[in-house]
Amino acid sequence: MSEAALQLRGACKTFGHVRALQDVNLELHQNEVLALVGDNGAGKSTLVKILSGVEQPDTGEVIVGGEVVRLASPAAAQSLGIATVYQDLALVDPRSVAANIYLGREPRRLGMFVDYPRMYRDAATVLTRLRVDIPTVRAQVRKLSGGQRQAVAIARALARESNIYLFDEPTAALGVEQQANVNQLIEDLKNDGSSIVLISHNLEHVFEVADRIVVMRNGRCVASIAKADTTRHEVVGLITGAIAQAVA
Amino acid sequence: MTLSPHRTTSSADEPLKRTETMTVSTSTVQPPRAAPSTRSADSRLVSVLKAREISVLVPLIVLIVAFYFVNSNFLSSQNISTVLRASAFVGIIAVGQTILMLAGEFDLSVGSVAALSGTVCAYGLHDWHWSILPAVLVGLLVGAVAGLINGLLTVKVGIAALIVTLGMLYAARGLTLVISKGVAIYPLPTSFGNFGQDRILGTSWPFIIFVVLALAADFVIRQSLIGSKVLATGGNAQAARRAGINSDRVKIACFVFVGVLSGLAGILLVSSIGTADPTMGTGYELQVIAAVFVGGVSLFGGTGTVLGTVLGLLVIQAINSGLVFLEVDINWTNVAVGVLLVIAVSVDVIRDRQESGGKLRLRALILRRTGIGRSKSMAG
Numbered sequence: 001m002s003e004a005a006l007q008l009r010g011a012c013k014t015f016g017h018v019r020a021l022q023d024v025n026l027e028l029h030q031n032e033v034l035a036l037v038g039d040n041g042a043g044k045s046t047l048v049k050i051l052s053g054v055e056q057p058d059t060g061e062v063i064v065g066g067e068v069v070r071l072a073s074p075a076a077a078q079s080l081g082i083a084t085v086y087q088d089l090a091l092v093d094p095r096s097v098a099a100n101i102y103l104g105r106e107p108r109r110l111g112m113f114v115d116y117p118r119m120y121r122d123a124a125t126v127l128t129r130l131r132v133d134i135p136t137v138r139a140q141v142r143k144l145s146g147g148q149r150q151a152v153a154i155a156r157a158l159a160r161e162s163n164i165y166l167f168d169e170p171t172a173a174l175g176v177e178q179q180a181n182v183n184q185l186i187e188d189l190k191n192d193g194s195s196i197v198l199i200s201h202n203l204e205h206v207f208e209v210a211d212r213i214v215v216m217r218n219g220r221c222v223a224s225i226a227k228a229d230t231t232r233h234e235v236v237g238l239i240t241g242a243i244a245q246a247v248a
Numbered sequence: 249m250t251l252s253p254h255r256t257t258s259s260a261d262e263p264l265k266r267t268e269t270m271t272v273s274t275s276t277v278q279p280p281r282a283a284p285s286t287r288s289a290d291s292r293l294v295s296v297l298k299a300r301e302i303s304v305l306v307p308l309i310v311l312i313v314a315f316y317f318v319n320s321n322f323l324s325s326q327n328i329s330t331v332l333r334a335s336a337f338v339g340i341i342a343v344g345q346t347i348l349m350l351a352g353e354f355d356l357s358v359g360s361v362a363a364l365s366g367t368v369c370a371y372g373l374h375d376w377h378w379s380i381l382p383a384v385l386v387g388l389l390v391g392a393v394a395g396l397i398n399g400l401l402t403v404k405v406g407i408a409a410l411i412v413t414l415g416m417l418y419a420a421r422g423l424t425l426v427i428s429k430g431v432a433i434y435p436l437p438t439s440f441g442n443f444g445q446d447r448i449l450g451t452s453w454p455f456i457i458f459v460v461l462a463l464a465a466d467f468v469i470r471q472s473l474i475g476s477k478v479l480a481t482g483g484n485a486q487a488a489r490r491a492g493i494n495s496d497r498v499k500i501a502c503f504v505f506v507g508v509l510s511g512l513a514g515i516l517l518v519s520s521i522g523t524a525d526p527t528m529g530t531g532y533e534l535q536v537i538a539a540v541f542v543g544g545v546s547l548f549g550g551t552g553t554v555l556g557t558v559l560g561l562l563v564i565q566a567i568n569s570g571l572v573f574l575e576v577d578i579n580w581t582n583v584a585v586g587v588l589l590v591i592a593v594s595v596d597v598i599r600d601r602q603e604s605g606g607k608l609r610l611r612a613l614i615l616r617r618t619g620i621g622r623s624k625s626m627a628g
Contacts, residue, residue, distance in 0.1 A: 092487050
């Protein structure tokens with residue numbers, strides 16, 4: 001395995017009196033699907049926020065492609081090829097499906113105008129890849145169902161030219177069909193050479209797509225195990241604390 | 249989510265049930281307007297009818313026709329010309345206020361800032377014998393600085409816009425009175441007054457400037473990258489930030505824009521009456537906000553157009569003028585505008601409730617518009 005696609009070293013993050021992350025080390029290998037699991041409040045979302053530039057760690061460093069980087073903003077993370085699907089989806093409700101997919105990186109005309117016709121076409125193409133039934137890319141996002149909204153958020157991550165994808169609960173609001181589509185999508189991204197961090201409560205989903213599983217508990221990483229070397233039973237034990245620690 | 253093939257359709261997953269066969273219907277041949285789909289609401293005719301402007305345009309036409317039948321002088325070229333010329337000053341400010349409100353903030357200080365800019369400009373011309381260009385530029389600069397202060401305090405310090413701009417409303421009016429010592433500044437150079445008073449193309453320069461600004465701003469919001477950033481910021485500032493948009497900067501720029509346009513309106517007002525009256529622009533803030541809301545800019549931010557605001561302003565002006573023709577006591581016009589404003593916003597709230605699945609987001613709205621609970625820790 002070559003150098004890690006993305007690495008977090010010694011990250012600590014405190015919100016008021018809550019120590020959300022305590023000395024967390026995480027290594028995402030090239031071309032790997034890493035599942036991040038843990039109970040509510042274990043620090044998964046904080047970790048994703050740090051890797052996507054939304055939050056900055058109190059201490060610790062982020063390394064992308066072998067270089068220490070400062071992810072001062074989501075824009076900084078995106079420019080380093082990190083795309084994120086947030087748990088709250090981060091959609092702009094009154095705007096159209098297409099505008100949401102290309103939010104912040106709209107196709108341009110003459111440098112300062114949005115090329116809306118192209119944006120609508122491109123958005124439709126991205127959605128086709130997700131096999132989502134969204135009536136029109138011009139629909140306001142707030143008029144969509146939960147599953148459709150989630151699809152739009154995923155489509156946004158897909159539409160960015162990225163090689164690292166962070167998925168925070170990407171299938172929470174999805175139907176069975178879409179869940180399968182997302183699994184397929186993750187496989188596809190991996191086959192295209194991307195590296196993926198997947199946060200999920202759904203262990204079935206995790207065991208289907210992950211190469212490696214990292215378990216978080218109370219702001220710490222307590223295990224990092226190859227999927228082949230563990231069982232759902234062990235992972236559940238690690239999540240709840242019935243099993244204290246495991247490092248493979 | 250269960251695997252049952254007979255699962256009953258809850259509202260959340262109802263639109264998902266055909267996914268195995270359907271791909272996105274817009275994928276191949278996308279007509280330039282609406283997409284073909286299961287929703288009749290997306291046909292071209294319906295989408296035109298659903299445009300927010302229509303719900304302002306129709307009442308406007310009805311009002312005009314009604315007033316015309318009561319008194320045909322309502323549509324005399326003289327009355328039209330008078331109404332339009334009078335609407336230029338509030339209109340110019342309303343263009344800026346629309347964009348600021350699309351970005352999710354608002355400014356109460358516009359009338360005072362207009363007076364301050366106009367007074368500073370007039371003071372330079374009258375007391376310091378500046379030539380016109382520097383006096384106008386300094387006046388505009390005053391507006392820009394006021395807007396910048398509003399923007400920085402609201403966005404960077406995190407004080408609610410209601411409080412910040414209310415403070416600016418008082419401070420700018422106070423400064424205006426200090427500078428003018430409470431009396432009107434005149435006479436002003438003839439060439440300065442000529443600009444505001446000259447007839448051009450059957451109307452006035454201020455009105456032409458208003459129309460040009462409104463058209464340009466409408467186009468910018470609909471088509472430009474800046475417009476897209478403004479709408480995203482107003483629709484969901486946190487999401488905009490996560491998509492790499494500097495929503496703080498967008499909001500501050502919008503505050504500055506409103507400040508500059510308020511300054512411009514004040515200077516043009518001074519030019520058109522040939523005098524800097526320190527009480528000018530009083531009450532503009534409410535007229536401007538009324539026009540914006542009547543014009544269909546959403547209370548919830550992120551939706552609305554400058555064109556809608558222009559129509560909203562015309563509705564208000566038509567009522568003001570029409571009631572005069574009906575020989576109604578002038579004080580009733582405020583009642584009429586107040587009722588109209590509440591009706592317009594009610595329509596917006598009800599429409600929003602219907603579209604977002606029945607939940608009345610009044611609480612969210614109050615939190616948002618008053619900025620209670622606003623804090624920098626939420627700036628994710």
